[in-house]
Amino acid sequence: MTPSDTLPNALAGLDAIVDDVLPRAAVFLDFDGTLSPIVENPDRAAALPGIAVLLERLARRLPVAVVSGRGLADLAPRVAVEGVAHAGSHGFEIRTRDGREVRPFPEAAAPLEGAIPDLRRVAAAAPGSRLEDKRFALALHLRGVPPALEKAAAARTRAIAEARGLRFSHGRRVVELRPPDAWDKGRAVEWFLDRWASGGSRPRALYIGDDVTDEDAFRALSSGAGTGIVVRPRPPRDTAARWALEGPTEVRTLLLRLVDAVDGARRSPA
Numbered sequence: 001m002t003p004s005d006t007l008p009n010a011l012a013g014l015d016a017i018v019d020d021v022l023p024r025a026a027v028f029l030d031f032d033g034t035l036s037p038i039v040e041n042p043d044r045a046a047a048l049p050g051i052a053v054l055l056e057r058l059a060r061r062l063p064v065a066v067v068s069g070r071g072l073a074d075l076a077p078r079v080a081v082e083g084v085a086h087a088g089s090h091g092f093e094i095r096t097r098d099g100r101e102v103r104p105f106p107e108a109a110a111p112l113e114g115a116i117p118d119l120r121r122v123a124a125a126a127p128g129s130r131l132e133d134k135r136f137a138l139a140l141h142l143r144g145v146p147p148a149l150e151k152a153a154a155a156r157t158r159a160i161a162e163a164r165g166l167r168f169s170h171g172r173r174v175v176e177l178r179p180p181d182a183w184d185k186g187r188a189v190e191w192f193l194d195r196w197a198s199g200g201s202r203p204r205a206l207y208i209g210d211d212v213t214d215e216d217a218f219r220a221l222s223s224g225a226g227t228g229i230v231v232r233p234r235p236p237r238d239t240a241a242r243w244a245l246e247g248p249t250e251v252r253t254l255l256l257r258l259v260d261a262v263d264g265a266r267r268s269p270a
């Protein structure tokens with residue numbers, strides 16, 4: 001693990017990144033904070049202008065998936081790009097590039113149901129919070145909560161997770177309860193890489209994300225399956241990513257350069 005504020009910028013290191021993942025790359029992108037700037041109201045989040053076109057161009061050249069904490073039904077229309085796969089609910093809900101839906105653990109949602117009344121009580125004590133039932137995750141948004149109450153709401157949510165054997169994560173002004181099953185963004189990335197293998201070898205993964213749950217994917221790649229790029233978090237944290245970008249605008253620039261690099265590599269094969 002490396003402190004995120006010490007990582008080199010991925011645009012400056014693009015040649016090394018391209019050498020690492022091409023000629024057979026697969027690209028994985030988180031949504032909120034990566035393709036979309038963070039906004040107060042989660043319903044209003046949208047990918048930066050130009051991203052959809054870039055993803056479409058990229059997806060014509062290599063496999064691309066958007067991997068998000070949002071539920072699939074919420075995520076997919078926000079990145080409705082021909083040929084792009086989606087993994088919602090931190091990987092529990094997958095839609096393949098040809099539109100097939102796969103739920104690796106359909107039974108995983110059940111243990112969350114009992115926690116809903118508990119979490120409603122936490123929300124009631126935290127005015128300005130918003131409870132989101134994503135079926136495979138329960139999120140309590142804390143962006144509108146007075147700072148003095150936000151910490152207590154997060155601590156109470158963590159206590160619910162511990163009492164019920166659920167997973168807890170604390171993202172960007174959001175706390176989440178997740179199923180206990182060993183499935184996450186990292187496992188979803190592995191799942192895609194296995195399916196995208198050909199001739200006995202998997203593509204090399206390039207994963208870009210900003211959130212704590214993206215660390216599962218960075219860790220999955222750190223043993224040699226590819227490269228992680230973190231959208232630099234504030235405050236800094238330890239990360240398993242190897243490179244950093246400063247925000248969604250730099251992510252867009254990197255995608256543009258990647259499309260060009262793939263085309264360049266095809267024009268002049270080694």
Ligand SMILES: O=P(O)(O)OC[C@H]1O[C@H](O[C@H]2O[C@H](CO)[C@@H](O)[C@H](O)[C@H]2O)[C@H](O)[C@@H](O)[C@@H]1O
Pocket residue numbers: 030031032033037038039040041042043045067068069070071132139141143171172173174211213
């Ligand atoms: O895995 P991601 O695609 O990064 O999704 C993580 C969570 O993103 C959303 O919440 C975050 O973005 C909102 C819009 O910018 C912001 O208002 C909120 O404070 C952030 O936490 C989404 O609403 C959650 O369901 C996702 O888990």
